Amino acid sequence: MLKKILSILTGTIFLISLTITVNAQERIVDRIVAVVGNSIILQSEIENELVQMQAQGYSPTENSRCELLENHLVQKLLLNQAIVDSIEVTDAEVEMELNRRLQFFISQIGSEEALENYYSKSILEIKEDFRDIVREQLITSYMQDEIIGSVRVTPAEVRRFYNNLSEDEIPMIPSQVELRKIVSYPEFSEAENLRVRQRLNEIRQRIIDGESFTTMAVLYSQDPGSARRGGELGYMSRSSLTPEFAKVAFSLRDERVSPVFESEFGFHIVQLIDRRGEEVNVRHILMSPQATDQAKAEARSFLDSLATAIRTDTITFRMAAMIHTEDKDTRLNGGLIINPNTGGSKFELDQLSPVNYEAVRDMKVGEIRGPLESRDSQNKTYYKLLYLNSQTPPHRANLDEDYAAIREMTMNMKMQEILEEWIAEKRARTYIRIDEAYRSCGFSAEEWVKR
Numbered sequence: 001m002l003k004k005i006l007s008i009l010t011g012t013i014f015l016i017s018l019t020i021t022v023n024a025q026e027r028i029v030d031r032i033v034a035v036v037g038n039s040i041i042l043q044s045e046i047e048n049e050l051v052q053m054q055a056q057g058y059s060p061t062e063n064s065r066c067e068l069l070e071n072h073l074v075q076k077l078l079l080n081q082a083i084v085d086s087i088e089v090t091d092a093e094v095e096m097e098l099n100r101r102l103q104f105f106i107s108q109i110g111s112e113e114a115l116e117n118y119y120s121k122s123i124l125e126i127k128e129d130f131r132d133i134v135r136e137q138l139i140t141s142y143m144q145d146e147i148i149g150s151v152r153v154t155p156a157e158v159r160r161f162y163n164n165l166s167e168d169e170i171p172m173i174p175s176q177v178e179l180r181k182i183v184s185y186p187e188f189s190e191a192e193n194l195r196v197r198q199r200l201n202e203i204r205q206r207i208i209d210g211e212s213f214t215t216m217a218v219l220y221s222q223d224p225g226s227a228r229r230g231g232e233l234g235y236m237s238r239s240s241l242t243p244e245f246a247k248v249a250f251s252l253r254d255e256r257v258s259p260v261f262e263s264e265f266g267f268h269i270v271q272l273i274d275r276r277g278e279e280v281n282v283r284h285i286l287m288s289p290q291a292t293d294q295a296k297a298e299a300r301s302f303l304d305s306l307a308t309a310i311r312t313d314t315i316t317f318r319m320a321a322m323i324h325t326e327d328k329d330t331r332l333n334g335g336l337i338i339n340p341n342t343g344g345s346k347f348e349l350d351q352l353s354p355v356n357y358e359a360v361r362d363m364k365v366g367e368i369r370g371p372l373e374s375r376d377s378q379n380k381t382y383y384k385l386l387y388l389n390s391q392t393p394p395h396r397a398n399l400d401e402d403y404a405a406i407r408e409m410t411m412n413m414k415m416q417e418i419l420e421e422w423i424a425e426k427r428a429r430t431y432i433r434i435d436e437a438y439r440s441c442g443f444s445a446e447e448w449v450k451r
């Protein structure tokens with residue numbers, strides 16, 4: 001049950017088929033199918049999620065509606081307790097989560113324009129449609145974290161858990177790799193920085209002379225996430241912005257356009273839309289310097305020379321990374337790439353980025369590949385060498401090679417026990433009514449209907 005609960009409550013994402021959902025709603029004669037405390041669950045919510053599951057390629061079973069309803073029952077229990085405990089989320093947190101989820105779908109569907117065409121709505125309208133849903137999901141996620149967020153397991157508990165597994169229960173671990181990288185960015189010339197500053201100053205002057213900031217952002221901003229919205233970012237807290245950007249954004253007091261300033265993303269101008277307490281809504285125009293072909297060639301040449309030195313045992317890859325890489329996140333550990341999903345250094349092949357996957361799939365341990373062109377989180381071009389540090393064949397999990405995975409399984413079991421105890425306690429003390437049509441459901445806990 002826990003895996004299902006966690007997957008639902010730690011970030012249910014909007015589903016891509018809003019048009020299908022709307023059509024489904026038109027066919028449903030809506031009704032209340034459950035009440036939990038002061039919260040209700042509608043038939044349309046269940047049916048919409050069922051349609052969305054199908055749109056994502058899942059095949060519903062006879063019990064899917066019951067499983068979805070049970071997820072909603074748990075979520076409402078958490079929401080009710082969050083209200084009692086005064087757990088809240090800020091507008092900035094909701095905005096950040098909305099942006100994160102929208103970026104995921106934009107990456108899946110291809111572009112903001114494609115997403116807007118699919119929904120037949122603007123990005124801002126889509127965000128408003130889902131704002132309350134996301135707020136509730138964040139609140140219930142925070143409530144869940146209050147219950148199980150401090151759970152820890154000892155090495156003894158991990159060993160005991162593993163030793164109590166039958167052979168069939170020990171999971172198969174697919175092939176995993178460890179990678180190191182050395183990163184080199186093409187240098188931007190002072191002349192290029194000056195060119196961008198001058199161009200942005202020209203745009204700023206046009207706005208001061210009466211042209212629309214929104215129009216200029218659509219035409220010239222190189223921030224794909226905000227350009228189509230006229231540069232608007234939505235309400236953000238100071239901590240949600242880079243220090244340089246926050247300093248300027250929170251210093252604005254009217255609609256005057258800020259001077260050109262630099263951040264890690266490039267050069268900006270900013271205009272205030274509204275300030276609400278400790279949150280600010282601004283529009284901006286971003287322009288980034290572009291590396292010349294010569295600068296790119298020099299970065300590749302540097303990495304080629306470094307790769308030669310490593311292959312001839314002049315220096316180890318690990319030491320070369322510590323000295324030469326421009327990636328601050330991997331420099332101290334010798335270029336070792338950390339898997340953001342696990343916190344460990346091992347990746348299954350399907351967890352790798354497309355560039356890394358293509359490079360690694362036919363590499364041998366100890367081999368170097370590159371220079372390879374990539375883009376970072378700020379969309380800046382860089383070049384890298386990849387080194388296959390280790391690779392494990394598919395195997396049954398064991399404590400020597402797969403301690404992190406077994407520890408996670410142990411944690412999940414412990415969290416499941418604690419969460420189920422909490423649910424049972426709250427369920428016994430909360431008013432719950434389930435529609436007769438669902439009372440025969442095969443819920444994982446029969447107590448939902450034994451009231």
